[in-house]
Amino acid sequence: AQSVTQLGSHVSVSEGALVLLRCNYSSSVPPYLFWYVQYPNQGLQLLLKYTTGATLVKGINGFEAEFKKSETSFHLTKPSAHMSDAAEYFCAVSDRDYQLIWGAGTKLIIKP
Amino acid sequence: DGGITQSPKYLFRKEGQNVTLSCEQNLNHDAMYWYRQDPGQGLRLIYYSQIVNDFQKGDIAEGYSVSREKKESFPLTVTSAQKNPTAFYLCASSGTNPRQPQHFGDGTRLSIL
Numbered sequence: 001a002q003s004v005t006q007l008g009s010h011v012s013v014s015e016g017a018l019v020l021l022r023c024n025y026s027s028s029v030p031p032y033l034f035w036y037v038q039y040p041n042q043g044l045q046l047l048l049k050y051t052t053g054a055t056l057v058k059g060i061n062g063f064e065a066e067f068k069k070s071e072t073s074f075h076l077t078k079p080s081a082h083m084s085d086a087a088e089y090f091c092a093v094s095d096r097d098y099q100l101i102w103g104a105g106t107k108l109i110i111k112p
Numbered sequence: 113d114g115g116i117t118q119s120p121k122y123l124f125r126k127e128g129q130n131v132t133l134s135c136e137q138n139l140n141h142d143a144m145y146w147y148r149q150d151p152g153q154g155l156r157l158i159y160y161s162q163i164v165n166d167f168q169k170g171d172i173a174e175g176y177s178v179s180r181e182k183k184e185s186f187p188l189t190v191t192s193a194q195k196n197p198t199a200f201y202l203c204a205s206s207g208t209n210p211r212q213p214q215h216f217g218d219g220t221r222l223s224i225l
Binding site for chain 1: 116118152153154155157160170200202204210211213214215216217218219221
């Protein structure tokens with residue numbers, strides 16, 4: 001069965017510092033991978049996705065993620081954190097079905 | 113603008129009462145989903161539907177029911193059998209290709225009176 005692990009339920013970084021949110025997955029087939037962001041009391045918004053092709057994927061709000069098959073990882077990064085990045089971030093994976101398997105989420109805290 | 117509309121934004125349930133959460137989409141998506149979100153637990157799938165007049169149970173379907181009479185609509189009923197209904201409920205939709213992401217509504221927060 002597929003699974004998604006997000007390391008760290010909370011990650012705290014200073015404004016202007018590098019953001020790194022970790023996501024590891026298990027899948028028996030090449031996966032499709034997604035990162036979503038959720039602001040308080042709102043739905044989820046797609047940040048970026050990997051389906052095929054280039055393994056470095058750029059998304060909205062300056063975020064990017066790199067698919068590393070050998071490490072079964074899809075970590076999310078942003079070079080310089082902004083206060084507006086404070087939110088909860090979810091990694092998800094699908095194989096060939098409609099359903100997404102979700103990570104438990106990581107709350108990103110930005111320190112001024 | 114195309115999107116997903118959930119209503120109401122806040123809902124209160126009395127003991128023994130059934131309540132229905134609305135979800136409407138105008139994205140022409142075939143697949144629709146209902147998730148429950150509790151603090152620290154991520155998203156858990158309640159029901160999903162890939163086509164009109166058909167739906168499948170997700171991981172936590174007990175105490176919930178759905179219908180899919182129209183492509184655009186996928187209402188969720190929280191029945192009195194659901195003993196712990198307090199949560200944030202999210203509706204989503206997607207195309208039939210698993211490469212396509214799910215699109216979400218803004219959620220309904222359900223509380224017990």
